[in-house]
Amino acid sequence: LGGSIARALQQMSNATIIDEKVLSECLNEISRALLQSDVQFKLVRDMQANIKRIVNLDDLAAGHNKRRIIQQGKTSVVMFVGLQGSGKTTTCTKYAYYHQKKGWKPALVCADTFRAGAFDQLKQNATKTKIPYYGSYMESDPVKIAVEGVETFKKENRDLIIVDTSGRHKQEAALFEEMRQVSEATKPDLIIFVMDSSIGQAAFDQAQAFKQSVAVGAVIITKMDGHAKGGGALSAVAATKSPVIFIGTGEHMEEFEVFDVKPFVSRLLGMGDWSGFMDKIHEVVPTDQQPELLQKLSEGSFTLRLMYEQFQNILKMGPIGQVFSMLPGFSAELMPKGHEKESQAKIKRYMTMMDSMTNAELDSTNPKLMNESRIMRIARGSGRSVRDVTEMLEEYKRLAKIWSKMKGLKIPKKGEMSAL
Ligand code: GDP
Ligand code: MG
Numbered sequence: 001l002g003g004s005i006a007r008a009l010q011q012m013s014n015a016t017i018i019d020e021k022v023l024s025e026c027l028n029e030i031s032r033a034l035l036q037s038d039v040q041f042k043l044v045r046d047m048q049a050n051i052k053r054i055v056n057l058d059d060l061a062a063g064h065n066k067r068r069i070i071q072q073g074k075t076s077v078v079m080f081v082g083l084q085g086s087g088k089t090t091t092c093t094k095y096a097y098y099h100q101k102k103g104w105k106p107a108l109v110c111a112d113t114f115r116a117g118a119f120d121q122l123k124q125n126a127t128k129t130k131i132p133y134y135g136s137y138m139e140s141d142p143v144k145i146a147v148e149g150v151e152t153f154k155k156e157n158r159d160l161i162i163v164d165t166s167g168r169h170k171q172e173a174a175l176f177e178e179m180r181q182v183s184e185a186t187k188p189d190l191i192i193f194v195m196d197s198s199i200g201q202a203a204f205d206q207a208q209a210f211k212q213s214v215a216v217g218a219v220i221i222t223k224m225d226g227h228a229k230g231g232g233a234l235s236a237v238a239a240t241k242s243p244v245i246f247i248g249t250g251e252h253m254e255e256f257e258v259f260d261v262k263p264f265v266s267r268l269l270g271m272g273d274w275s276g277f278m279d280k281i282h283e284v285v286p287t288d289q290q291p292e293l294l295q296k297l298s299e300g301s302f303t304l305r306l307m308y309e310q311f312q313n314i315l316k317m318g319p320i321g322q323v324f325s326m327l328p329g330f331s332a333e334l335m336p337k338g339h340e341k342e343s344q345a346k347i348k349r350y351m352t353m354m355d356s357m358t359n360a361e362l363d364s365t366n367p368k369l370m371n372e373s374r375i376m377r378i379a380r381g382s383g384r385s386v387r388d389v390t391e392m393l394e395e396y397k398r399l400a401k402i403w404s405k406m407k408g409l410k411i412p413k414k415g416e417m418s419a420l
Pocket of ligand 1: 082085223248249
């Protein structure tokens with residue numbers, strides 16, 4: 001599967017202009033690979049249609065910026081909608097904070113009167129980021145609060161007035177009616193639909209239901225730091241005919257990124273965040289070692305020595321940073337978030353065992369080389385158990401398999417990140 005997808009993507013990255021034809025060929029190749037892996041036919045067909053849509057997304061996103069639905073210095077109202085728990089309140093503040101850092105004057109209005117504690121949550125976020133806020137503990141009419149908040153901040157010449165709304169656990173008529181009323185009363189310049197990346201198959205219906213009640217103009221996908229690959233985003237885009245503009249990648253205010261279609265698609269296809277990873281290589285790996293590493297990667301020969309060198313780079317960085325979360329395949333299993341200490345100890349343990357390996361073993365690309373007697377020798381030499389050595393080799397095999405997908409891919413040079 002990895003091989004054919006890599007081939008398809010390579011075709012696409014080699015083409016100077018990605019037109020309908022190139023895209024279709026690429027999609028056919030990917031679809032064939034997916035069908036061979038027993039992915040449902042309907043799903044593959046839908047995905048084809050959805051990817052065609054997402055590829056246009058770049059244009060849409062560019063259009064979004066060009067048309068300047070919202071413009072710094074001019075008053076604009078942005079309303080957030082989405083189910084309860086999707087991440088609206090968090091995302092509102094991230095969105096406000098992001099713009100504040102760029103010189104905007106944002107303000108937050110809490111029009112969620114449904115959930116107890118909603119105003120407190122918004123207040124806390126707003127205080128942390130020093131953003132003015134408006135809300136009430138007494139008033140139960142969301143429309144009234146929304147209007148008052150927007151009016152207040154218009155008078156204060158705030159140029160980005162953000163209205164946070166309530167959600168429900170389910171798609172309910174009452175929620176959609178409330179959204180319609182708030183929208184009608186506050187006349188937002190932009191309505192952003194917030195969606196949890198893990199909702200999966202339900203994404204299309206959910207997004208469509210919101211789009212039918214209010215004029216959704218953009219989508220933000222949250223919790224992209226979790227296990228979900230966010231395939232539902234494709235459905236949300238298709239259902240709302242709106243671009244994804246940002247993604248949420250954690251609970252903190254800074255964990256918020258402008259949506260970039262390429263790493264998203266490669267993540268969707270299980271290839272890791274390729275361009276983010278390349279950026280990090282340029283940042284972290286010493287310049288003189290880069291060409292060699294990139295060369296090895298494009299050959300798809302991920303040797304134990306290469307793994308050892310990567311471990312060295314990581315340990316040099318001190319506390320394991322973001323880099324590892326971007327390395328294809330490294331993140332989830334080897335480096336679970338919040339377990340950096342254990343991960344570091346594990347890496348050191350692996351390296352000790354690799355220190356007992358011969359050059360031939362380190363440079364070999366033949367997985368059969370590591371037979372029982374070699375494993376026993378390494379275990380003795382490093383003072384670890386056979387089980388430990390086997391575990392390390394399993395980890396290597398897992399990584400090598402993922403890295404083999406990179407084989408033949410054109411490695412973008414610095415500043416050429418859009419090549420993929
Ligand atoms: P709301 O009900 O739609 O307003 O959702 P909240 O903003 O209250 O978020 C629900 C939960 O999701 C909270 O615990 C947030 O901290 C969490 N959350 C929101 N965005 C993200 C994200 O991008 N990543 C992670 N891991 N958690 C998130
Ligand atoms: Mg909320």
